[in-house]
Amino acid sequence: MKIVSPEEKSVIQKDFREIWDSKMARSTMMVVPVVLLIVLPIIFLAVILNAPMDQINGIDRMIKLLPAEEKGLSVRQAMMYLVTNMLFPMFFLIIPLMMSSVSAANSFVGERERGTLETLLLTPLSLKRIFRAKVFGCTFFSAVATAVSFVVFSVITAVGDILLEMPFFLNWNWLVLVFLLAPGITVFGVVFMVLISAKSKSYLESVQTSGYIVLPLIFLFIGPLSGLFQLNAFILLIIAAAVIAVDFPLWMIAAHSFSPEKLLR
Amino acid sequence: MAEVAVRTTQLGKTYNGGVCALHDLTLEVESGEIFGFLGPNGAGKTTTVKLLTGLLKPSAGSCSVFGLSPLKKPCEVHRLCGVMTESAKMYSQMTGLENLIFFARTAGIDAEAASERAEELLKQLDLWDVRSRKLREYSTGMAQRLSLARTLVNRPKILFLDEPTSGLDPESALAVNSMIASLASTEGVTVFLCTHQLRYAQDICERYGIIDKGALLACGSVEALSRSAGLRVRAALRLRENDTPVDFQRGEDGWWYTDMLQEDEMPALIKSLVSAGHDIYEARIIRPTLEDVYFRYIQSEDKEALL
Numbered sequence: 001m002k003i004v005s006p007e008e009k010s011v012i013q014k015d016f017r018e019i020w021d022s023k024m025a026r027s028t029m030m031v032v033p034v035v036l037l038i039v040l041p042i043i044f045l046a047v048i049l050n051a052p053m054d055q056i057n058g059i060d061r062m063i064k065l066l067p068a069e070e071k072g073l074s075v076r077q078a079m080m081y082l083v084t085n086m087l088f089p090m091f092f093l094i095i096p097l098m099m100s101s102v103s104a105a106n107s108f109v110g111e112r113e114r115g116t117l118e119t120l121l122l123t124p125l126s127l128k129r130i131f132r133a134k135v136f137g138c139t140f141f142s143a144v145a146t147a148v149s150f151v152v153f154s155v156i157t158a159v160g161d162i163l164l165e166m167p168f169f170l171n172w173n174w175l176v177l178v179f180l181l182a183p184g185i186t187v188f189g190v191v192f193m194v195l196i197s198a199k200s201k202s203y204l205e206s207v208q209t210s211g212y213i214v215l216p217l218i219f220l221f222i223g224p225l226s227g228l229f230q231l232n233a234f235i236l237l238i239i240a241a242a243v244i245a246v247d248f249p250l251w252m253i254a255a256h257s258f259s260p261e262k263l264l265r
Numbered sequence: 266m267a268e269v270a271v272r273t274t275q276l277g278k279t280y281n282g283g284v285c286a287l288h289d290l291t292l293e294v295e296s297g298e299i300f301g302f303l304g305p306n307g308a309g310k311t312t313t314v315k316l317l318t319g320l321l322k323p324s325a326g327s328c329s330v331f332g333l334s335p336l337k338k339p340c341e342v343h344r345l346c347g348v349m350t351e352s353a354k355m356y357s358q359m360t361g362l363e364n365l366i367f368f369a370r371t372a373g374i375d376a377e378a379a380s381e382r383a384e385e386l387l388k389q390l391d392l393w394d395v396r397s398r399k400l401r402e403y404s405t406g407m408a409q410r411l412s413l414a415r416t417l418v419n420r421p422k423i424l425f426l427d428e429p430t431s432g433l434d435p436e437s438a439l440a441v442n443s444m445i446a447s448l449a450s451t452e453g454v455t456v457f458l459c460t461h462q463l464r465y466a467q468d469i470c471e472r473y474g475i476i477d478k479g480a481l482l483a484c485g486s487v488e489a490l491s492r493s494a495g496l497r498v499r500a501a502l503r504l505r506e507n508d509t510p511v512d513f514q515r516g517e518d519g520w521w522y523t524d525m526l527q528e529d530e531m532p533a534l535i536k537s538l539v540s541a542g543h544d545i546y547e548a549r550i551i552r553p554t555l556e557d558v559y560f561r562y563i564q565s566e567d568k569e570a571l572l
Binding site for chain 1: 281350375
C-alpha cells in the first residue's frame, strides 16, 4: 500500500517547489543549519584544539559540570565533551523545529497569503487528504534536512573526537535526541504552525510566532550549562515521550481546525 | 424534464461579525442551462458560489449541486464542477503548463492524460505560445484565461464562474464568452455565471437571477423579467419630416416611439399608420434589454430601501 496517493504526491512536490522558490524560506533553511551545525562546531573545535586552556576564564567551573564518569578527561577533552553534549544538542534541536515551522508556514500560511489555498480547496482532493499531504510533506522535508545536518555535524565532531583521542560522541543522550525528540519536535513544529495558520495574517507573522516555541528548548539546555540541573538519556526520553504524547491531540485539533471557512476567513 | 443542476432552498449566510451576506435564496438551475447571476459588488454572488462549492457553511437553508450537498460531499461536488472566483489564484512561480498539469493531477488524472489535457486547453484558450512562461509574467487577460482553463481541466458538468471576463480586453472577453456558450451547447455543461457585465451576460445566458443586498429580487428570462418589471416592447418609426402621428412620442433622434403590449401588435400598428396617410421610412421593435431590466429592479430596490 502506498503511503501517499499520486494526487497527494503532486501536492507535496508542489509544496517543496514553493518552499525552494521562496528566497526567504530557502535562505533561512540553508543558513541556520550551516551556521549552527557546521560553522560553530568547526570554530569550537578550532578553539579547543588551539587555544591555551590555562588562559581561558572559568574552565574550572565548566569542568565541574562534567558527569562523574567523565571526570578523568583532559581539559581539552572535557571542553569537547561539554560543547558536544550540552551546547550542540540545543543547536541540533533548533533545526527540526525551525525546518518544520518554516516549511509549514510556507505551506499553510504562505499558500493562503498567495491566494492559492482557495484554489487547492476547490480541487476534488478532500480536506483530510490536503491536510495529510501538507503535514506529511513538511515533516518529511524537515526530517531529511535534520538528518543531513546531523550527518555533517557528526563528521565534524568525529574528526574532533579523533584529534582529541576521545571516544565517539554518539551516546544514549544523542540517540534519544536524534531518534525520538527530533521527530517529536518536527511534528510539533508543523502542527503548531497549522494551529496558528488560521490566525496569522502573514507568513512572516507566523514564523515570528513560532519563535516562541524555541524558548522552552533553550531553557532545557541552558539549565545544565548553568548547573541548575543535569540532563541524561532517561530525562530526555521522558521529555521526548511527553512531546510525542502532546503531538497526537494537537494533530487531531489541527486536523479538525483545518476547514475552508476558518482558513479563508 | 431536465435534471436540476443547482438547487437552493431558503439559503442564507451570516458571517461571524453578524453581517448577513445572503438570505432566503431559493432558485433552481437546470442542467445544460447558462444562468446569469447578476448583481452589484457585495450583493451576495460570490457568497452564493462559495456556499454551492462547499467553501462556506450555510447559516440557514440548504443547497445542492446535481443532487449532492456541498456541505456533506464537497469532494464529489468538486469532481463535477469547475470554479473560477476572483480570489482563487494559481501558482505564480509555476508556468501555465505546470499549473494546469498540477490541477489535473489533483483531480486524479494520470500524468500522461494530464499533460495532454493541459496542452489541449492551452491551445483552445490561445495560451500555447506562453505555456512555458511563469504565471507571474502573464498579463491579467492571460491569467484570467488560464484560470478558465483550470476550471475545465477535469471536464466539469457545471461551471461556477465569478466575473470570468473582468480585466479582459473586449476581444478576449468575446472569445471567453463564445467558449462558455459553446461548452453549454456542444457538451451540455451547465454554467452558473456571476457577473455585472450585463452586455456579455445577455449574449450567452438563457435565464437570470438578480440579486442585491443578499436577496434575490427576480429570476427568469429577459422577457419574463421585463413583464414583471413593467417594461414594455416599444415600436420605433422614422417618418417624413414634420409628420406627427397620434399617440407617439418623438425621441431626440427624430424617431417616433410608442409602447406595445406584445410584438404581435407591430404589423397592425404599421397598417393603421399607412392607412392614415403616414409615410414610414423605417420601423423597428425595441425590446427591453437586460440592462433595462436590471436597473429597473436594482433602482426599485434602492427606492424601497429609502422609504
